[in-house]
Structures are given as structure tokens and as C-alpha cells.
Amino acid sequence: xxxxxxxxxxxxxxxxxxxxxxxxxxxxxxxxxxxxxxxxxxxxxxxxxxxxxxxxxxxxxxxxxxxxxxxxxxxxxxxxxxxxxxxxxxxxxxxxxxxxxxxxxxxxxxxxxxxxxxxxxxxxxxxxxxxxxxxxxxxxxxxxxxxxxxxxxxxxxxxxxxxxxxxxxxxxxxxxxxxxxxxxxxxxx
Amino acid sequence: xxxxxxxxxxxxxxxxxxxxxxxxxxxxxxxxxxxxxxxxxxxxxxxxxxxxxxxxxxxxxxxxxxxxxxxxxxxxxxxxxxxxxxxxxxxxxxxxxxxxxxxxxxxxxxxxxxxxxxxxxxxxxxxxxxxxxxxxxxxxxxxxxxxxxxxxxxxxxxxxxxxxxxxxxxxxxxxxxxxxxxxxxxxxx
DNA sequence: TAGATCATGTAAACGGTTACATGATTAT
DNA sequence: ATAATCATGTAACCGTTTACATGATCTA
Numbered sequence: 001x002x003x004x005x006x007x008x009x010x011x012x013x014x015x016x017x018x019x020x021x022x023x024x025x026x027x028x029x030x031x032x033x034x035x036x037x038x039x040x041x042x043x044x045x046x047x048x049x050x051x052x053x054x055x056x057x058x059x060x061x062x063x064x065x066x067x068x069x070x071x072x073x074x075x076x077x078x079x080x081x082x083x084x085x086x087x088x089x090x091x092x093x094x095x096x097x098x099x100x101x102x103x104x105x106x107x108x109x110x111x112x113x114x115x116x117x118x119x120x121x122x123x124x125x126x127x128x129x130x131x132x133x134x135x136x137x138x139x140x141x142x143x144x145x146x147x148x149x150x151x152x153x154x155x156x157x158x159x160x161x162x163x164x165x166x167x168x169x170x171x172x173x174x175x176x177x178x179x180x181x182x183x184x185x186x187x188x189x
Numbered sequence: 190x191x192x193x194x195x196x197x198x199x200x201x202x203x204x205x206x207x208x209x210x211x212x213x214x215x216x217x218x219x220x221x222x223x224x225x226x227x228x229x230x231x232x233x234x235x236x237x238x239x240x241x242x243x244x245x246x247x248x249x250x251x252x253x254x255x256x257x258x259x260x261x262x263x264x265x266x267x268x269x270x271x272x273x274x275x276x277x278x279x280x281x282x283x284x285x286x287x288x289x290x291x292x293x294x295x296x297x298x299x300x301x302x303x304x305x306x307x308x309x310x311x312x313x314x315x316x317x318x319x320x321x322x323x324x325x326x327x328x329x330x331x332x333x334x335x336x337x338x339x340x341x342x343x344x345x346x347x348x349x350x351x352x353x354x355x356x357x358x359x360x361x362x363x364x365x366x367x368x369x370x371x372x373x374x375x376x377x378x
Numbered sequence: 379t380a381g382a383t384c385a386t387g388t389a390a391a392c393g394g395t396t397a398c399a400t401g402a403t404t405a406t
Numbered sequence: 407a408t409a410a411t412c413a414t415g416t417a418a419c420c421g422t423t424t425a426c427a428t429g430a431t432c433t434a
Binding site for chain 2: 002005009013030031033034080083084089090091092093095096097099100101102103104105107110117121148150151153157159160163164167170171174178179181185
């Protein structure tokens with residue numbers, strides 16, 4: 001039971017439709033969890049059946065009818081209970097690291113390409129998260145916002161997402177530089 | 190198909206038994222992947238059946254007989270092929286971040302406790318990874334080792350693991366400080 | 379008129395976790 | 407004696423991904 005709490009947390013601050021949720025879980029919300037649309041629609045159905053969220057139909061004239069979901073009191077209580085329990089550690093599980101682990105036994109050039117691709121991906125997310133943070137804190141500076149803003153939760157998780165991607169980018173660049181230098185020294189491999 | 194490559198990468202540098210692998214996937218190797226013993230034994234069986242690894246029995250007088258596995262040429266080729274393919278992005282998926290996302294709606298003191306627990310866990314891993322890195326590079330400094338050492342793959346992945354846990358620790362401390370300050374300001378919540 | 383976006387799913391396959399099982403040896 | 411470590415699994419369950427499906431509206 002894990003995705004359910006992520007969905008509840010995402011719905012705390014605003015009513016969202018399934019479709020809007022899928023967008024959030026692709027971008028900003030993905031700072032703290034990641035899920036496919038199919039998973040989200042299934043989870044929304046389950047959560048509603050269990051009374052942790054409540055949906056209401058919104059008929060639109062130009063767009064298809066959608067259902068907006070909000071967290072019920074029971075849902076809020078479930079999140080509270082979840083927060084009180086011990087937290088599982090989170091481990092990195094990353095194809096790219098597997099490839100780098102094998103660095104001394106595989107083609108360096110291919111590996112450097114993979115590292116460059118990931119660095120670019122990380123940079124794009126760094127830019128995105130930077131913008132999201134700026135939008136959340138408005139004209140206040142960070143200290144000020146964290147002290148007096150309402151809804152600092154999403155801001156804090158976005159900060160972690162930002163630092164994670166900066167870590168990815170920096171490490172990719174360092175690893176690629178090391179591998180390139182070794183390749184140059186050996187003229188090949 | 191993901192764990193298989195992690196196992197292959199782990200077996201590249203040394204012959205290991207299933208049991209030794211489970212230890213590695215709990216500690217050092219967990220820098221780049223994480224798996225339970227049951228998963229590893231099952232994967233080893235499959236990999237051997239497919240000819241990507243080869244096992245040999247080692248009879249011990251004091252301990253139960255074990256099987257040591259090494260990567261075959263076919264296994265090395267499979268890793269090479271894997272490295273050449275595009276890499277999936279890796280996303281954070283962390284119960285703790287879900288809890289912090291809900292920070293403005295749940296009990297702050299419970300949350301601060303969770304953050305402190307995670308910070309301590311991260312610090313323990315930082316210490317461990319620091320030692321592993323020192324052991325790998327010996328008396329050389331990092332630049333020197335990355336340039337001329339053999340087997341820099343495991344060193345590079347360990348560097349990523351270290352940075353990841355430093356990021357965890359720093360963020361936990363920052364988030365906890367912010368939440369504590371807000372709690373103090375409101376006297377309650 | 380073709381492609382992106384809004385809106386929501388089903389079904390099958392795969393990967394990972396939890397619970398359980400066994401039995402010997404070594405250290406406290 | 408008891409607990410930890412070495413050594414290896416099976417079975418059931420749960421969570422995630424991939425593939426497929428539908429249909430409207432808006433944008434180039």
C-alpha cells in the first residue's frame with residue numbers, strides 16, 4: 001500500500017480529475033512518486049470505493065465530462081495514520097548505475113553517451129523544478145516562504161527533487177569525464 | 190528485465206555465491222540496485238539456465254557446500270548489449286516524501302521524527318560508503334585512482350550512492366528545521 | 379485532415395515483497 | 407542453551423509496466 005498515500009497527498013491541496021493527476025504524476029508530483037495513468041485511474045476507483053476520496057462530476061460544454069476528486073475526512077485520517085508509522089528506506093534502483101558498475105568491462109563510448117543523455121534529462125528537470133519553486137514562493141525568498149507560507153509540503157518535496165536531479169547531473173558529468181580521460185589515455189576502450 | 194543485469198554487473202569483478210550476493214545487495218552493491226535474497230537465488234537459477242553465468246560447487250569442510258558463480262562470455266555480451274540500449278529515467282519513489290508532501294495537513298512532530306530517523310539512516314550509509322571508497326582507492330587520491338586504477342565502475346557507483354545519501358541527510362535536516370520553526374511559531378499544530 | 383490534448387479505462391505480463399521452510403555451524 | 411551466521415530455497419501475494427481500446431475536441 002503505497003501509491004494510495006501518494007494520491008491522497010496529491011489531492012490534499014486541490015481537487016483534481018484523473019487526467020490532471022496523470023499530468024501531475026508526470027511532472028511536479030513525480031518529485032515524490034511516479035505512476036502511470038492506468039495505475040492512477042485504478043487507484044482512484046479503489047480509493048473512492050473505500051471512502052477515502054469523494055468524486056463529483058463536472059459537465060463541461062466544450063470538453064468531455066470529468067470527475068474531480070477530493071480527500072474525505074477518512075482519507076485525511078488514513079494519511080495521518082500513515083505518517084505516524086515507521087518509514088521504509090528508499091533505495092536507488094537505476095539501470096544507468098548498473099551500466100556504470102560494469103564500466104570496466106563494456107564499451108566506454110556507449111557508456112559516455114548514456115551518461116550524457118541522463119545529464120541532459122536531469123538538467124531539464126532542474127530547470128522545471130526551479131520554475132515550480134519560484135512559482136510556489138512568489139516574490140518571497142525561500143527562508144521567508146518556509147517560515148510563513150501555507151502549504152510548504154509541496155515546496156519541500158520539490159526541493160528534494162531538485163537536489164536529486166542536481167546530484168544526477170553532477171555525477172553523470174563527473175563519471176563521463178573520468179571515463180573519457182581513461183579512454184584517451186589508453187587510445188581505445 | 191532489470192535485476193539480471195545488476196547481478197551480471199555484480200559478478201563481473203569476482204566470483205560470488207548466492208549468499209555473498211545477498212550480502213552485497215544489502216550493502217555496497219545496493220548503491221545501484223536492491224534486491225531480496227529470494228529474488229537473487231531465483232535470478233541466479235534463471236541466469237545459469239540461460240548460460241549467462243556459470244556456477245561451480247565448492248565443498249567446504251566446516252561450512253555447507255556453496256556454489257560460486259562467474260559471468261560467461263554470453264553474459265558479458267548481454268551486458269554489452271544492455272549498455273548500448275537507451276536507459277530508462279529513474280524516479281524517486283519514497284514513502285517519506287509522500288509524508289512530507291502532506292506536511293501541512295498532518296502532525297508535525299510525527300513528521301519531524303520520521304525525518305530524523307531517515308537522516309540517521311542516511312548518515313550510517315554515508316559513513317559506510319566513505320569507508321568503501323577509501324578501501325577501493327587505497328593510498329591513492331581520488332583523481333589519481335579514477336585516472337589509473339583498474340575497476341573504477343564500482344567506485345563510480347559508490348560515489349553516486351554517497352552523494353544520494355548526503356542529499357537525503359541534508360534535505361531531511363533542512364525540512365525538519367523548517368517544520369520545527371513553523372511549529373514553534375504557531376505553538377501547536 | 380492530421381496530430382495533439384482531454385478523458386477514461388481493461389487485460390495480460392512482469393517484477394518485487396512477504397511469509398514460510400530447512401538445516402548445519404560458530405560465537406556468546 | 408541461545409542467538410547469529412552460513413547456505414538455499416518455495417509459494418502466495420501485491421504493485422508496476424506494457425499493450426490495447428475508445429471517442430471527443432482543439433490546433434496547425
